[in-house]
Amino acid sequence: MIEMGRLLRIRLRLRRFMRRHHLVFTILRSLMIFSAGFGGAYGFIKASMAEKSGYNPHTFAIGASFLFALACVGLATLSMRLRFLAKKLHKVALHNEVLADRNWELQEAEQRARNLFEQQGDLIVMRASNGAIVFVNDAYCEMAGLDRENLLGSQFAFELIEQGDSALEPSGTRVHDQCIDSAIGPRWIAWREALVRADAGQPAVLQCVGRDVTGRTETERALADARDQANAANRAKSRFLAMASHEIRTPLNGILGMSGLLLETPLTPEQTTYAKAVRTSGEALMSLINELLDYSKIEAGKLALEAQPFSLTALIEEITELMAPRAQGKQLEMAAYLDERLPTWVTGDAARLRQVLLNLAGNAIKFTASGGVALIAEPGIWPNEISFQVRDTGIGIAADAQERIFREFEQADDSVARSFGGTGLGLAISDRIVKRMGGRISLQSRLGSGSTFEVSVPLPAALERGEQNSFRGPDLTGQSIMLVAPAGLQAELIERRLQNWGAQTCLVAETEVAEVLLPERAWHAVLIDDAIGSDAARSLGEAARHHTTRLIVLVTPASRHEQNPAAPFHFYLVKPLRAASLATRVGFEVDGAAMALADESLPTIAPPIAAQAGAGLSILVAEDNDINALLMRSLLTKLGHHADIAVHGEAALDSWHAARSAGAPYDLILMDVQMPRLDGIAATRRIRAHEASEPGRRTPILALTANALVEDRYACFEAGMDGFLVKPIDRDKLEEALANLAAARQVAA
Numbered sequence: 001m002i003e004m005g006r007l008l009r010i011r012l013r014l015r016r017f018m019r020r021h022h023l024v025f026t027i028l029r030s031l032m033i034f035s036a037g038f039g040g041a042y043g044f045i046k047a048s049m050a051e052k053s054g055y056n057p058h059t060f061a062i063g064a065s066f067l068f069a070l071a072c073v074g075l076a077t078l079s080m081r082l083r084f085l086a087k088k089l090h091k092v093a094l095h096n097e098v099l100a101d102r103n104w105e106l107q108e109a110e111q112r113a114r115n116l117f118e119q120q121g122d123l124i125v126m127r128a129s130n131g132a133i134v135f136v137n138d139a140y141c142e143m144a145g146l147d148r149e150n151l152l153g154s155q156f157a158f159e160l161i162e163q164g165d166s167a168l169e170p171s172g173t174r175v176h177d178q179c180i181d182s183a184i185g186p187r188w189i190a191w192r193e194a195l196v197r198a199d200a201g202q203p204a205v206l207q208c209v210g211r212d213v214t215g216r217t218e219t220e221r222a223l224a225d226a227r228d229q230a231n232a233a234n235r236a237k238s239r240f241l242a243m244a245s246h247e248i249r250t251p252l253n254g255i256l257g258m259s260g261l262l263l264e265t266p267l268t269p270e271q272t273t274y275a276k277a278v279r280t281s282g283e284a285l286m287s288l289i290n291e292l293l294d295y296s297k298i299e300a301g302k303l304a305l306e307a308q309p310f311s312l313t314a315l316i317e318e319i320t321e322l323m324a325p326r327a328q329g330k331q332l333e334m335a336a337y338l339d340e341r342l343p344t345w346v347t348g349d350a351a352r353l354r355q356v357l358l359n360l361a362g363n364a365i366k367f368t369a370s371g372g373v374a375l376i377a378e379p380g381i382w383p384n385e386i387s388f389q390v391r392d393t394g395i396g397i398a399a400d401a402q403e404r405i406f407r408e409f410e411q412a413d414d415s416v417a418r419s420f421g422g423t424g425l426g427l428a429i430s431d432r433i434v435k436r437m438g439g440r441i442s443l444q445s446r447l448g449s450g451s452t453f454e455v456s457v458p459l460p461a462a463l464e465r466g467e468q469n470s471f472r473g474p475d476l477t478g479q480s481i482m483l484v485a486p487a488g489l490q491a492e493l494i495e496r497r498l499q500n501w502g503a504q505t506c507l508v509a510e511t512e513v514a515e516v517l518l519p520e521r522a523w524h525a526v527l528i529d530d531a532i533g534s535d536a537a538r539s540l541g542e543a544a545r546h547h548t549t550r551l552i553v554l555v556t557p558a559s560r561h562e563q564n565p566a567a568p569f570h571f572y573l574v575k576p577l578r579a580a581s582l583a584t585r586v587g588f589e590v591d592g593a594a595m596a597l598a599d600e601s602l603p604t605i606a607p608p609i610a611a612q613a614g615a616g617l618s619i620l621v622a623e624d625n626d627i628n629a630l631l632m633r634s635l636l637t638k639l640g641h642h643a644d645i646a647v648h649g650e651a652a653l654d655s656w657h658a659a660r661s662a663g664a665p666y667d668l669i670l671m672d673v674q675m676p677r678l679d680g681i682a683a684t685r686r687i688r689a690h691e692a693s694e695p696g697r698r699t700p701i702l703a704l705t706a707n708a709l710v711e712d713r714y715a716c717f718e719a720g721m722d723g724f725l726v727k728p729i730d731r732d733k734l735e736e737a738l739a740n741l742a743a744a745r746q747v748a749a
């Protein structure tokens with residue numbers, strides 16, 4: 001192989017040498033042919049003419065004819081070779097022609113490409129490594145205001161007015177925006193710059209393609225300005241709404257409080273009706289203002305969600321208990337069920353979740369005439385997700401309205417809405433809150449047969465709660481429990497819970513059947529729902545007394561006060577049932593002492609401070625609004641306390657100082673936040689500063705605020721207040737706040 005390669009190389013070199021020194025080679029060849037021909041002929045003639053040659057004309061003739069034949073063969077070979085060369089030449093000529101055509105086409109294509117580049121709307125410029133322009137297109141020349149000849153070879157660059165963002169693509173292309181001062185004024189250009197190699201062996205050139213995006217950039221800027229303006233307007237709107245709602249709340253506070261007080265005075269039935277109408281309208285207005293405030297807050301993107309651990313059980317039970325009186329007022333059942341697989345403590349925004357569920361439960365009660373409403377919490381389909389279902393047996397929602405009602409100010413059926421009232425904002429707000437929480441609301445409903453709203457939100461278990469984080473029901477395996485209750489959602493949920501704890505349950509709706517079943521076995525517990533009728537419940541209770549040691553009656557809060565559940569029952573539980581109360585009542589070991597009548601199902605509210613102290617408290621009320629001040633004084637007097645009024649912060653400070661130096665300090669200050677001269681926050685700060693510098697008892701201060709915004713509440717706590725009361729304030733709220741304060745003091749003591 002190597003040998004052949006060497007031979008080939010030698011031949012190639014020889015050929016190249018022949019091509020280069022063509023003339024020398026031709027002369028050399030002619031000389032060689034001539035000398036061979038001449039030498040041959042001469043030798044032949046000379047030899048034939050020599051004396052001793054033995055000339056023979058025959059042999060001569062043969063030799064001559066051989067030479068002639070040789071010459072003829074040479075001539076024929078030459079002629080053939082000539083023809084072969086002529087053919088080859090022809091082929092080469094043809095090939096040449098094709099090449100010439102191709103060349104021409106290439107030139108044309110290049111010209112076209114060049115024209116295309118030159119006439120591009122985008123600016124195109126190529127620069128050598130020293131920055132000199134090697135190519136520019138028409139658009140660039142036009143933008144620069146210079147001829148191509150002037151630009152080529154120069155280092156021309158536009159004057160920069162503003163440099164925008166710059167980014168490097170993975171391909172190595174640099175992309176950036178520039179505002180340049182061009183011949184036609186300032187323009188925004190979006191550049192793409194990359195190094196390209198035009199010819200092999202040549203240094204790379206920088207190819208820059210710029211698109212004029214002035215229109216787009218200006219539109220974007222205008223849009224951004226418009227958005228900022230709209231945001232500012234929106235913020236202004238929500239500020240205005242917050243202000244307006246605050247301003248409206250203050251007089252409303254008066255209307256609601258005064259009508260409440262009015263209703264407690266002796267009135268004729270007609271006057272009672274009117275006063276109630278005033279209070280109901282006031283309440284409707286208040287909920288409307290709250291909704292508007294919430295909506296504006298969400299609109300302004302100011303809805304900040306908290307992530308705090310809260311008790312799921314407490315949330316569900318609180319909602320059910322809050323809604324129960326309304327449901328019971330309409331003769332509706334209200335039941336709750338919390339799946340025991342759920343953690344009891346979860347992390348999330350309890351207040352917002354409560355708001356959503358209260359809205360759904362409120363709607364469920366509003367749109368249900370008979371049957372009941374159930375609130376069920378179960379694990380959702382995703383890990384950490386909890387699904388809350390609010391079921392009702394109400395009027396239902398038509399398929400075509402199901403999507404619409406989640407939009408603002410939309411109601412399923414205007415005529416129905418008119419008879420039920422409402423603004424159509426509740427679901428829109430709930431939907432937005434749930435979406436902000438990363439969850440979703442879905443709805444299943446059939447016209448005439450009720451609706452189920454399902455809220456699924458991610459609520460991770462509050463791990464820091466550790467051990468406490470699961471509710472363990474009692475072990476009722478093998479125990480028989482009878483539940484006598486009208487068939488419905490509530491009975492079903494109680495049965496489900498008892499079964500979860502391992503009990504064998506027997507749900508009976510009729511007393512006769514229950515009576516027959518009672519002697520059948522020893523019952524671990526018998527639960528009788530008061531809803532079957534008080535008398536029926538009592539007589540069944542009498543019969544059941546001999547068959548169980550845990551005879552429990554289920555009552556509504558209203559009927560608890562009406563009758564004495566002691567006879568013949570051992571215990572009573574208030575509907576809607578709390579899981580923990582049910583667990584204690586059916587799960588604990590029975591001994592004599594525990595047979596006492598007790599109620600675990602309502603939170604034990606500490607008696608008001610007055611009751612503990614045995615005398616009224618001396619309370620300072622700092623309130624600038626006359627009507628509200630009057631209202632507070634009346635409420636406090638009714639609760640057995642003594643109230644002094646201060647009309648602004650400074651007056652409050654003076655009264656506080658005076659009482660303290662007289663040795664009779666106030667037990668409590670109720671401080672309005674917005675007041676002339678010195679506002680509630682500043683007054684509180686001063687009081688706290690004074691207290692810090694002097695020994696003595698710390699005066700509890702509760703804020704009175706019509707503002708429901710979270711920031712305001714933080715401000716109150718920061719200033720050193722102990723709590724706050726949201727206006728409008730009614731007797732129950734005030735009583736509860738005072739009780740909480742007393743409880744806190746007891747703990748502290």
Ligand code: ADP
Pocket residue numbers: 359363364365367392394395396397405410411412413417421422423424425426427428451
């Ligand atoms: P509002 O109740 O103040 O009118 P919502 O946004 O809460 O506003 O509800 C919008 C509409 O959806 C209601 O007007 C009603 O037509 C319909 N709706 C909501 N919940 C229910 C329900 N549980 N049953 C029947 N209709 C309902």
